[in-house]
Amino acid sequence: MKLIIGLLFILSSFTLKAKSLIAIAPYQIISDVKTNDLEAGQVRVVGTIFSSVDGSKINRAFVSTLDNRVKTFSDSIGHYELIIHDSDTSIFVYVDNYAEVALPRYDFKTGHTVTINFTLSPEKTPIEVAFKPVIYLYSERPLTATLNLNVYGVLTFSYPNYDKGWAIRVNEKGTLEASNGRHYPYLFWEGNLTNLSASQSVENKQGWVIQTDSIVSFLENQLTLIGLNSIEKTDLITFWVPRILIHKFVHIQFLLTDAYEQFIAELEINPNPTALLRLYLLFKGYSERPTFQTIPQSFETFERFGFTVVEWGGSELK
């Protein structure tokens, strides 16, 4: 590494903006004083670990030097104490569910006691993203349909734009025409789901564990059994398989119409479709074959007649 010294520098406005986003300083040097009870080369570091949420003190936070040579845990009142060497420069603090904080470079002086408080911020809570639910509508006779969607979570994207509902003309050929005159092959939405973990969907171990090199034939078989047509199947497979192939194994599960309604999103269609299939794919990736047993799901084959509505979407569970 090249050390650049003695130069004039200006951070771009871009960098300055990015820096100013830090609202709470993650650490604070309270004091740094000479004390007499330490041996040469020793430095005492003490302080308290706080939560940025409510200012409460964090118990059992892991506190260490850069090389992990000296480490401790905070006690029940968030207090910690370490005796480090004056050549150490960094202190790390970590506890589950919070983002790690590091004091990166500090000039610790021999025989000093330094008081440093840390404030940890929670890691972002995972939200399951409902990817690419698409809704196809088919009718042998042209008709006008309205659809109202009630997502368990937040609708983040829709196309055509969902504005308190979709009103759409269904043509014989399965194309959809909006009032703006544009045609669409399907209605599309995406959302952040908050209800999915409550479904216990993957925990209940229904579904299959699949080695991903056979995922294409697995999906082709299952989706054919469930009753998707060749276009719907291709749309689903080309969207999900590249995401599934990142893993060596997946536990995969389908939520069908009623479960979809219960955990993902309610869908109200007027007029009532004579045939409705909603299919939601859930999967979780594993680098090794998971040891738990799964209970394969079975479904009645979906029959299309009259005004038919098919929807599919999915989420990867982390």
Next chain:
Amino acid sequence: MVNTVYAEFIPTQIYQVISDVKADSIPAGMCLVKGKVYEGYSQNPVELAFVGTSYVERKYVITNEKGEYEMLIGASDTLFYFYHSSYGEILITDFDFKSQHVVTIDFITKEVVEAPIMVEKPVIYLYGEENLRVKVQLDFKGDLLFSYPSYDQGWDCRILEKGKIEVDRNVYPYLFWESKQENLNFKLNIGSVDGFYINTDSTIHFLEQKLTLLGLNFTEMTDFITYWAPRMEKFQFATVQFLIDDSYDKNIAGIQVSPKPDAQRRIFMIFQGYDQNVPPNFLVEPSWLDFERKGFTLIEWGGAELN
């Protein structure tokens, strides 16, 4: 984590004035600025970067493969900058450039590891007379990761009604492939870059407008927009470039189709998203040749997100 913390404390994204000397060979009222751009850690040169006095008036030069640049500017100029889509920008403000001087200024950037970029979801639609048999072969510039139906030295297709495609007795709406590619980035022309800078609030409108100009139909456009718009809207701003036809062949994948299509359009979108508003004003809106569907028509679109 450890490396990241340390990295912040090595000064990069800075400039360094190496020398500033009088030279009678420079015309009065002018100043020659030269130097090089390199990464602070690896000292690798940064090529194809913009260096100059103004985006708006397009007064800039592009660094060569050694990261070097040289440019004659007015002695009254005070602003000088560096910009590269991967490395960001470095600004010099209020610099006193003097008449008949040669100033050597180096720009020292952060380190950027160029990870391979995903070439996502190219899909190929075929339209033509029912029962027309078509062979499609691609010359991928990256490594093929997934194809559907499976690409085995090509796709042997039969066109069915309504643009459906039969391969091995199965029916598909399109042919799909995906790859991973090294060195994928915005394509620069000398002196300008084709592209657009958008506020992603207008993503859908923007894509509908551009894709209509490029000749996509409603189905293709919906497939494109529903794939890419949610990705672009994760950011507040984005730079967007389209590689069309020859540029697609050259940079993403060559294509051989037998029989030869009567009309063919291939569209590849490269985008980079930003949360801050940093408009690269050197972008020039491209002009595209009109596209007309006739007879046996092939349409392909794909894209990549730069990070």
